[in-house]
Amino acid sequence: MTKERKMTLTIPKEELMSPGHLACQGCGASLAMRLALKALGQRTVVCIPACCWAVIDGPFPHSSLDIPIYHCAFETAASSASGVKAGLEMVGDTETTVLAWAGDGGTFDIGLQALSGAAERNEDIIYACYDNEAYMNTGIQRSSATPLGAWTTTTPVKHYKKHPKKDIIGIMAAHRIPYVATASVAYPEDMVKKFKKAKEIKGTRFIHIFAPCPAGWKSRPEDTIKLARLAVQTGYFPLYEVEYGEKWTLNLKIKERKPIAEYLKLQGRFRHLKDDEIAMIQKEVDANWERLLKRCEQ
Amino acid sequence: MSKKKEAKKIVFNSEKEMPIVAMSIGSMLYNKTGAWRNIKPVIDLSKCIKCGICWKFCPDASIDIIDDWPQINYDYCKGCGICAEECPQKCIVMVEEEK
Ligand SMILES: Cc1ncc(C[n+]2csc(CCOP(=O)(O)OP(=O)(O)O)c2C)c(N)n1
Ligand code: SF4
Ligand code: SF4
Ligand SMILES: [Mg+2]
Numbered sequence: 001m002t003k004e005r006k007m008t009l010t011i012p013k014e015e016l017m018s019p020g021h022l023a024c025q026g027c028g029a030s031l032a033m034r035l036a037l038k039a040l041g042q043r044t045v046v047c048i049p050a051c052c053w054a055v056i057d058g059p060f061p062h063s064s065l066d067i068p069i070y071h072c073a074f075e076t077a078a079s080s081a082s083g084v085k086a087g088l089e090m091v092g093d094t095e096t097t098v099l100a101w102a103g104d105g106g107t108f109d110i111g112l113q114a115l116s117g118a119a120e121r122n123e124d125i126i127y128a129c130y131d132n133e134a135y136m137n138t139g140i141q142r143s144s145a146t147p148l149g150a151w152t153t154t155t156p157v158k159h160y161k162k163h164p165k166k167d168i169i170g171i172m173a174a175h176r177i178p179y180v181a182t183a184s185v186a187y188p189e190d191m192v193k194k195f196k197k198a199k200e201i202k203g204t205r206f207i208h209i210f211a212p213c214p215a216g217w218k219s220r221p222e223d224t225i226k227l228a229r230l231a232v233q234t235g236y237f238p239l240y241e242v243e244y245g246e247k248w249t250l251n252l253k254i255k256e257r258k259p260i261a262e263y264l265k266l267q268g269r270f271r272h273l274k275d276d277e278i279a280m281i282q283k284e285v286d287a288n289w290e291r292l293l294k295r296c297e298q
Numbered sequence: 299m300s301k302k303k304e305a306k307k308i309v310f311n312s313e314k315e316m317p318i319v320a321m322s323i324g325s326m327l328y329n330k331t332g333a334w335r336n337i338k339p340v341i342d343l344s345k346c347i348k349c350g351i352c353w354k355f356c357p358d359a360s361i362d363i364i365d366d367w368p369q370i371n372y373d374y375c376k377g378c379g380i381c382a383e384e385c386p387q388k389c390i391v392m393v394e395e396e397k
Contacts, residue, residue: 007366019359019374020305020326025334026378031357056330061308063322109341186352222379222392225355 009127012038015059021064023056026221027129028211030056031185033101036128036209039195040068044097045088046083049111050074051103052137053130053212063208075110077102081125093102097126097199104131104145108166115206119175122203126195129168132213140216145237149281151269152216160272164284168208169242176245177204184210184235186228188240190251197265210237218268222254230263240296248295260285330360335377337392339370345389352381352390 016037023030029052030079037044047070048054056070058064060146072080081100088096102111107129108123115127142152144166155161171182173201178201183191191209214221231237232252239251260282264270273281305327310316317323342354350370359373361368370381382390382396 005365005366007346007348007353007362009353010350011354013363014366015359017370018325018327020329020331021358022326022329023357025376025382027357031355034357034359058326060320061310062320062324062326062328064326066325069322160317182348185355220379221382224357224378225380225384282350 011035014038016042016044016066018064018066020058021056022058023052024213024215024221025058026214026224028185028210028213028224029053029103029132030192031224032128032130032209032211035063035185035188035191036099036101036143036195036207037067039192040097040099040199043069043095044099045084046099046101047072047077047084049077049080049102049106050137051106052132053101053103055137064211067281076114077106077111078115078123078127081127082118082121082123083168085124089127098124100125100127102127102129103136104242105132105141105143106136107131108168112171113161114172119172119177119204119206122177122248124202124204126198126205128209130209130211132211132216133165134212134213134216136216147227147281148284149264149270149273149277151272155200157272169240170287171290172208173245173248174208174243175204177206178202178244179205179241179242179249180208180243180245181206182208182210182239184228184232184237184239185212186210186225186232187239187252194241210246218271219266223266227263227266230258230266234260234263234285236260236263238289238292240272240292248292248298250292250296257289330373331376332371332373333374335395337377337379338372338395339375339377339379339382339390340393341368341370342389342391343367345387347387349386351384351386355380355384 017034077100085098141154148164150161181194194205212224235257307328308324360371
């Protein structure tokens with residue numbers, strides 16, 4: 001036993017999310033919140049629209065977060081956060097971080113106009129989207145974040161999703177807001193670093209978090225971290241950031257990308273795919289990767 | 299701000315006991331999610347190198363650091379198996395839960 005040795009802590013020890021919450025076993029979204037709040041600290045208010053997290057937190061009058069939460073309507077995460085920020089400023093509070101925390105459906109689809117509006121006004125908020133690649137809370141319906149080839153209840157096996165995932169980072173970068181970044185629950189140090197960096201910047205900051213969902217992806221709960229890591233290592237979900245829409249930086253360089261099949265085969269939602277379909281997805285991943293590398297070189 | 303909230307479920311007996319707005323006044327600690335578990339993680343500390351990886355990845359914040367050692371909080375651990383999967387020393391094993 002290494003008795004004398006100290007426990008290695010690579011992220012802050014403070015816990016603002018308590019156990020007892022209602023997330024499924026191995027839920028990536030719950031780990032995402034735990035990590036984000038470690039970076040942002042207690043002086044944070046979070047606006048949560050309809051999504052799994054609206055349930056995970058717990059029923060009134062209980063909460064698993066040790067910070068104030070404003071539960072808002074599905075499409076209003078960005079506008080609600082803008083309003084909370086304006087209210088705080090009116091009472092002279094310029095310190096508190098205002099966080100909008102929404103799912104992919106609430107961000108890529110129904111909340112997109114509110115988000116675009118807030119970004120255009122450069123509202124002083126952090127908008128985090130935890131992406132589990134479908135409307136999970138209501139029973140696994142496809143969203144525009146659902147990847148090409150995936151099964152969902154509205155894209156059944158015979159009619160699996162035929163369209164690629166929407167490029168939300170490209171959309172947000174085009175607003176030329178101060179900070180846009182991707183993060184993954186498999187890379188907690190990188191994620192904590194990005195939330196800390198975002199906290200120090202004024203204006204609209206957008207963080208896109210990859211959050212595996214065992215129930216919706218038909219994956220084993222113990223594989224959540226492995227899947228998130230493979231998503232990065234295959235180049236399917238690269239870790240990068242964009243400042244003012246201009247400066248693109250790849251945060252984790254990958255010398256040899258793993259084949260996407262390694263990632264797909266661990267998930268029941270891709271079980272129906274045949275070799276030529278997997279090759280089609282590989283092509284899509286390769287093209288996105290090359291495009292990103294070009295942008296980061298400039 | 300509340301530091302350590304009580305692990306107690308709040309029940310209102312009349313509307314007079316309710317807060318005037320829908321605000322949270324208790325934590326979810328009353329909800330002992332350990333009951334969800336079919337398999338449970340057991341750590342063999344003799345092999346542990348104190349890397350903190352299990353603690354870092356637990357989605358349920360159910361691994362505490364006690365006297366500089368990882369300790370599973372069985373009141374809440376849901377038995378997802380992430381800690382066992384990610385431990386580089388393979389010193390966490392998932393064993394059948396006895397009911
Ligand atoms: C205006 C409106 N339409 C539909 C719903 C029903 N609804 C609640 S949560 C949800 C899905 C949310 O999906 P996402 O944003 O991806 O979050 P997740 O559940 O996956 O965490 C839907 C459709 C609603 N609450 N409000
Ligand atoms: S099995 Fe899952 S919930 Fe239990 S301690 Fe390990 S990571 Fe946490
Ligand atoms: S991951 Fe394994 S070696 Fe590392 S602290 Fe946890 S039990 Fe010990
Ligand atoms: Mg979703």
